[in-house]
Amino acid sequence: MLRDIIDIILVSAENSFLQVGVFVGAVLLLFGYIDYKKSGEFVRKIEESKKWQPVLGAALGLTPGCGGAIFVMPLFVKGKVSFGTVVATLIATMGDSAFVIISTLPFHYILVSIFSFIAAIITGYIVDYYKIGDKLLLRMKKLPEGEIEKIHEKADHITQNYECKNMKECKIDLISHIGHGEGDEIDIALHHKAKGHQDYNSIGYKITHKGYGVYWIVITLGLILGIALLFQVDVNGLFIPNLGTIIGIGGTFFSIFLMIMGKKFIQDETHEEAELKIMSLKETLIHSAQETAFVSTWVYVAYLIYEIGVFSLGGGNYAAGEVIMTDVMTSAGFTAVLVGALIGLIPGCGPQVIFVTLFTKGTIPFAALLANAISQDGDALFPLLAIDKRSSLWASIITTIPAIVLGIIIYYLELNFNFF
Template identity: 75%
Template sequence: MIKDVLDIILISAENSFLQVGVFVGAVLLIFGYINYKNSGEFVRKIENSKKIQPILGALLGLTPGCGGAIFIMPLFVKGKVSFGTIIATLIATMGDSAFVIISTLPLHYIIVSVISFIVAILTGYIVDYYKVGDKLLNNMKKLSKDELKKINDSANHMYEYIHIGHEEGDEIDIALHHKAKGHQDLETIGYKITHKGFLIYWGFVFIGLILGIMLLFQMDINNLMIPNLGEIIGIGGTFVSIIMMIMSNKFLQDDTHEEAELKSMSLKETLIHNAQETAFVSTWVYVAYLIYEISIFIIGSGNYSVGEAMLTSLMISKGLFAVLVGALIGLIPGCGPQVIFVTLFTKGMVPFAALLANAISQDGDALFPLLAIDRKSSLWATVITTIPAIIIGLIVYFVEIKIGAF
């Protein structure tokens, strides 16, 4: 029994890193570099395009990760974008769970993105038509100039920022850089490990990516010139991912507005924070693999094929419930729980409709800046994005049953 559980822990560590984690890292590097080169430009275009802001917000939300969506949140408080734009951005974004889908089921990612994009735009314009944002802005508590100056003067600045969506010393700066959790303190052990050890981590990802590609071609990666190389890199990569996540002090939330700005300023910061993001996603994927494998082990009383068949049957019979669960999990701010849910979909544990409901409902890390600035607005944003998630999820679920799609 103990040996079986230990085998599950180690095999899950190897498979999660080599089958998903390394591909997530590769995709993150690509999009991280694109964001580094273009951060801020798209945000400025949105500010100057009042009539099509929800469309542009939805486009920005579609970009994998939370960086683009994070930048939009302060613009609402400044009155530069509509609340419908905020809603459209949040509906379209899948946060870090997008990287899992892209790496494993790219066709499903495209389908989810297209549906989310359409729902995002429609919902965004409906919200603006009823002027929900105007009411929220009118009731929003503002700090006086004296209060802003007092807080800003007492602040200990570690970095010189190129701010996106706000200015140095304004109430957004106070909320996102002085009151909310931001970048790691320079003197902490976590900062030193993550900022000096990120190249070692990328080494694991690079070697693991080669092995992961070999796995796709059905090659035995544990019987090469170096015996058990797959186990060494897979288990080691997961272990290092967990260490990186703990040292980064990231558990539910992966990206902050402050870190998103730092990534736009420096390629090195982009590499460092993308390593942390890869570690974050890889760790949560590993948790999902453990949940899946242990569930099969328990249900099948140690017989894998029996457990897998019983679990599949259970998921099919509880599909409608899974749609509601997917939408409700989307209510949780941060990317961790969302990564688990999406990974379970890739393992066949939840129907496509549940994945779609979760994708529409979830706000990823993008909700945290709005939560730090105005809780009432963030609450309304969460509620509004969940409504179309449940409606569309249920519609697709019944279509799924009828035609057997996805």
């Protein structure tokens, strides 16, 4: 029994990295580069287009990851975008779980994106029609101007200064901000009161900012093997014996190590880190590596949950366990929709990555995936949570409503007409 469990742990590590993790890394780096080039410009367009803000917010939310969506949250507090825009952005975003779907089931990602985009726009305009954002802004507690200045003067800017010294893009002594200015209330909340970035003197900072190159080499080697697996090549029978096992297991445990060093367990990107990423290509590489490690680790956790679950249900007989698992999930289809929507209420990307990975294993219906995708806010909710808890609470409640409604409709179609 112990030997079987060890085998599951190691085989899951190999498969999760080579089948999903390396493809996530490739897609994540691609979109990270696009964010580096375009995110700031897109956010500025949202500010300028009052009439189309919910549409643009939904479009920004559709971009995989949380980088673009994170920037929208402070804009609402500054009164530059409507609350409907915030809601539309959060409904459309899938956070880092989007990378898992893109890498494994791209057609399903397109379907989810279409439904989420439509739901986001409709809900966003409804929220603005009833002026919910205006009421929230009126009740929002704000610090007096003089008090903000005092807090900012006493605040620690050492890490920000250090980051700027390593960037050609820094025009001043501190990093540039998206959606707010240096020394305002949002700066205090997101860059000083909240954990914005690792201390550059810490061991974790040194490892994540020096080891990212090695990690990308491992990802590249794994990607080559992952593509070979798609063509049914035995990657463990190549010129180096057990090469796939070595890279797969090594890559997974390297991912876990990098995630721990970055102290990212539920949230993998802060507002400050998102700003750094679009200022510097090097920071994009560094934080994209950390993000890949984060997603790969949670994918591995999902693989373990599935494999150990099947093994346990079958009493040690894997084939019997698969039959039981299929029966259980089939009978719990409607419940899975509600569970998906409720899991989406949890801020951060970790639990969402697990849920989406289980979908790729065929254990939950498409409707549950869609409900989770609409309900979840990824890391984008954290800035709003740090600035105004009431607004973040209402945003979470509102995004869950279309998630459940649309999830039930799609589940009915899926069950009765074999759609999706």
